[in-house]
Amino acid sequence: QQQVKQSPQSLIVQKGGISIINCAYENTAFDYFPWYQQFPGKGPALLIAIRPDVSEKKEGRFTISFNKSAKQFSLHIMDSQPGDSATYFCAASMYRTGGFKTIFGAGTRLFVKA
Amino acid sequence: DTAVSQTPKYLVTQMGNDKSIKCEQNLGHDTMYWYKQDSKKFLKIMFSYNNKELIINETVPNRFSPKSPDKAHLNLHINSLELGDSAVYFCASSYRGRYEKLFFGSGTQLSVL
Numbered sequence: 095q096q097q098v099k100q101s102p103q104s105l106i107v108q109k110g111g112i113s114i115i116n117c118a119y120e121n122t123a124f125d126y127f128p129w130y131q132q133f134p135g136k137g138p139a140l141l142i143a144i145r146p147d148v149s150e151k152k153e154g155r156f157t158i159s160f161n162k163s164a165k166q167f168s169l170h171i172m173d174s175q176p177g178d179s180a181t182y183f184c185a186a187s188m189y190r191t192g193g194f195k196t197i198f199g200a201g202t203r204l205f206v207k208a
Numbered sequence: 209d210t211a212v213s214q215t216p217k218y219l220v221t222q223m224g225n226d227k228s229i230k231c232e233q234n235l236g237h238d239t240m241y242w243y244k245q246d247s248k249k250f251l252k253i254m255f256s257y258n259n260k261e262l263i264i265n266e267t268v269p270n271r272f273s274p275k276s277p278d279k280a281h282l283n284l285h286i287n288s289l290e291l292g293d294s295a296v297y298f299c300a301s302s303y304r305g306r307y308e309k310l311f312f313g314s315g316t317q318l319s320v321l
Contacts, residue, residue, distance in 0.1 A: 125307075126307040126308065128307075128309070128310075130310070130312075132249075135314070135315075136314055136315070137212070137298050137300070137312030137313050137314050137315050138251070138298075138310070138312050139311075139312065140309055140310065140311075143307070143309070145307075181249055183251060187307060187308045189308075192258070192263045192264070193239060193256060193258050193263040193264065194239075194302070194307075194308035195253070195264065195308075196253070196308050196310065198250075198251040198252075200248070200249070200250055201249040201250065201251070203249075
């Protein structure tokens with residue numbers, strides 16, 4: 095019940111195109127949904143995040159769309175650039191006794207063709 | 209001025225050896241973690257510590273023992289290394305806020321031969 099399912103596994107997009115990555119969760123106790131970006135040889139870095147009381151959050155070219163009833167959320171990267179080529183992880187987080195727990199999706203490898 | 213730093217970056221060792229990975233954060237965060245990333249990039253939490261106290265221990269073999277001498281450091285000691293331990297290990301930290309925002313180190317690539 096704590097799984098986070100992410101798709102697609104990999105994605106190739108033309109420069110200037112829109113990249114879309116989808117995630118679904120099961121446990122309604124999750125109350126924070128971050129996306130992390132990871133470049134080769136580096137650790138994941140928080141990119142953007144959303145709370146379930148908001149349906150959309152936009153930061154620059156990155157937008158999260160959130161559908162609470164469907165328990166789904168997605169990351170849209172507008173005007174995708176070669177520098178966006180990285181692995182993207184969705185995650186779901188909740189607070190439980192003693193501390194938080196964040197569960198990660200399996201990751202999406204994005205390649206943006208110049 | 210690296211926020212979360214871990215050493216070494218690469219670790220190559222033989223099966224059966226014991227090794228340690230060190231982690232330090234200078235962000236003033238209360239909570240530190242170890243995550244394991246396998247060859248398919250899947251990220252899984254191993255341990256979390258809050259103010260030197262173990263909070264999460266996710267069914268990790270007891271060959272793995274975290275040690276937190278103070279809230280800025282969290283080391284990982286691994287006994288009797290096995291081939292399946294080969295992975296990238298990430299240290300992370302977060303501050304005590306309403307939501308968990310993780311700050312990761314650059315990882316330690318462990319290869320067990």
